Amino acid sequence: MVEEGYVHRSITCNHCGSSPIRGYRYKCANCVDYDVCEQCEARNVHYKTHVFLKIRVPIPPLMNPRSALVAALYPGQNFGSEPPGYDFTELQKISHFDPVELEAFYDQFRSLSTVEREGGGIDKETFEQCLGPLGLEKNLITERIFAFFDRDDDQVISFEELVMGLSILCKGGIDERIRWAFRGYDLNGDGYISRPELHQMFKAYFHLSMELVRDVVKTMEEGMMESFDDEGGKPVSASFAAPIPTGSDTSSDTDDNASDDGVRRENRRTRRNRQKISDADVHMFGTLGSSSNRPERQFPRPAALTVGDVSHNRTTTPLASPELLSPTTPSAGSHPLRRLNTRRSLPHLSVSSPLRMSLEANSPNYQASLPSPATFAAGEEQWPVMEAMSQDAIEEMVDKTFQLAGCEDEEGLSFEDFKHVVELDTNLLAWFEALGSVF
Numbered sequence: 001m002v003e004e005g006y007v008h009r010s011i012t013c014n015h016c017g018s019s020p021i022r023g024y025r026y027k028c029a030n031c032v033d034y035d036v037c038e039q040c041e042a043r044n045v046h047y048k049t050h051v052f053l054k055i056r057v058p059i060p061p062l063m064n065p066r067s068a069l070v071a072a073l074y075p076g077q078n079f080g081s082e083p084p085g086y087d088f089t090e091l092q093k094i095s096h097f098d099p100v101e102l103e104a105f106y107d108q109f110r111s112l113s114t115v116e117r118e119g120g121g122i123d124k125e126t127f128e129q130c131l132g133p134l135g136l137e138k139n140l141i142t143e144r145i146f147a148f149f150d151r152d153d154d155q156v157i158s159f160e161e162l163v164m165g166l167s168i169l170c171k172g173g174i175d176e177r178i179r180w181a182f183r184g185y186d187l188n189g190d191g192y193i194s195r196p197e198l199h200q201m202f203k204a205y206f207h208l209s210m211e212l213v214r215d216v217v218k219t220m221e222e223g224m225m226e227s228f229d230d231e232g233g234k235p236v237s238a239s240f241a242a243p244i245p246t247g248s249d250t251s252s253d254t255d256d257n258a259s260d261d262g263v264r265r266e267n268r269r270t271r272r273n274r275q276k277i278s279d280a281d282v283h284m285f286g287t288l289g290s291s292s293n294r295p296e297r298q299f300p301r302p303a304a305l306t307v308g309d310v311s312h313n314r315t316t317t318p319l320a321s322p323e324l325l326s327p328t329t330p331s332a333g334s335h336p337l338r339r340l341n342t343r344r345s346l347p348h349l350s351v352s353s354p355l356r357m358s359l360e361a362n363s364p365n366y367q368a369s370l371p372s373p374a375t376f377a378a379g380e381e382q383w384p385v386m387e388a389m390s391q392d393a394i395e396e397m398v399d400k401t402f403q404l405a406g407c408e409d410e411e412g413l414s415f416e417d418f419k420h421v422v423e424l425d426t427n428l429l430a431w432f433e434a435l436g437s438v439f
Contacts, residue, residue: 002323008035010061015040025055029070044081049111074111075126086159095163096171108439111161121156130438133215140204141431143431145438162439169437174426181432182418192412195398202394205431212434303362401428 004023012019013036026041028034030050041052051070088102097105112130113120127146128135134142149157149165157165168176185193185201404424405417413421422428 006056006058008055008058010280011035011064013037015041015045025058027055029053030068030072032066032068036207047078047080048107049076049078075129076109076113077110077120079107079110091160091163095167097163097167105163105166106159109162112439115156117156119158121158122162123156124356125439127157131435133206134211134435137211139201139208139211140436141208144201144431145435147179148184148432149438166437166439169433177432178419178422181429182415184416184432185413190412194412195402198398198401198413199394201431202203202397203390204396205434206390208431272328287351322361 006023006025011021011025013021014034015036015333016039018037021035021037023040024041026036026038028036028046028050029052030047034046036045036052046052049072051073084103086106088099088106091097091102092099095102098111109122110120112122112126114126115121116121119260124146127149128142131142146157147153149161151161151164152158167179182193183189185197187197187200330377401421402413405413405421407413407417418428
């Protein structure tokens with residue numbers, strides 16, 4: 001094998017001391033100067049939370065970096081391959097996980113644990129870091145999901161709380177999900193879900209959905225700009241080069257006229273090609289700038305987010321659910337760049353999340369659920385209008401929910417009422433699955 005001939009001269013394994021390292025070299029990206037050979041890397045001799053670079057082709061000795069290449073990815077403590085020192089027997093009995101899974105969760109918990117107390121813990125700040133861009137702004141949905149994990153309400157998620165929360169989110173049955181989703185809606189903890197509480201949760205879910213869509217669009221814009229090739233600043237016409245036709249007459253006047261005609265035809269062809277490219281950009285990505293001759297692509301209007309008919313056992317469908325979004329433009333889900341960037345943008349969503357299903361490329365409502373980049377860049381003033389229109393849709397959803405449960409206006413939804421509605425339409429659990437498993 002070629003790898004056996006690789007010799008990393010002047011590089012010594014920091015564990016076994018072999019020098020030079022032969023074959024593959026593993027360099028720690030978080031340490032200033034730490035390398036191990038293939039055999040030592042397989043034995044987990046370094047911190048589990050540190051990232052290693054697998055180097056095949058030897059780097060000239062003087063070219064080797066003299067500083068850490070990557071900042072620490074985990075906010076918690078560093079730890080090696082020593083035994084966890086935790087008895088998982090009781091947790092195995094009350095959760096849906098086996099000992100191997102629990103040991104892996106314990107390593108993940110330690111990598112996120114920043115609270116200095118016995119057993120450690122994940123505080124709210126670390127929890128918000130785990131949410132990425134969604135953790136930058138306060139939202140009722142993220143607050144309720146943190147409260148779902150933090151069962152003793154001490155503002156710290158312990159290892160036991162982490163395991164029990166993930167047990168329900170990853171492997172829990174419908175009854176468990178209904179019980180904890182009801183507690184999430186019951187903001188004041190009085191055992192009933194009032195109209196204002198239901199309205200607050202629907203509104204928070206709407207805003208969270210919009211933020212997730214913004215994140216998807218931003219990633220698509222970045223991918224589009226990275227793949228854009230202007231051929232070194234050449235004009236667009238350079239991509240459509242064609243010989244300029246000339247007349248058969250040998251006279252100078254004829255040649256001049258033919259040349260002029262050819263130039264004019266080339267100019268017209270260039271303008272047509274530019275317009276075609278602009279139209280293609282509009283069709284695939286939305287308008288990239290303000291131009292009077294470009295068709296304007298419309299963002300799906302919140303007024304179209306209607307609630308399903310009660311007679312069909314569909315109501316209270318979240319605003320980002322596929323059933324609510326009507327396609328307004330031809331589907332472009334087959335475009336490879338769009339499929340790739342959409343998958344990259346949704347790692348935090350569970351497969352069953354209604355928002356993820358509406359944003360998957362193979363979804364029939366994919367195009368309708370995804371606004372164009374220009375809508376966000378040039379249409380920020382439209383958001384107050386959308387906000388007002390969404391309020392009407394949310395009110396209708398609340399009304400339909402109470403009608404389906406058979407409750408009067410002054411009454412709240414009891415657990416039995418809530419369970420009855422969820423049995424008819426599980427979309428009431430959508431907020432509970434909006435962020436996937438989080439961890």
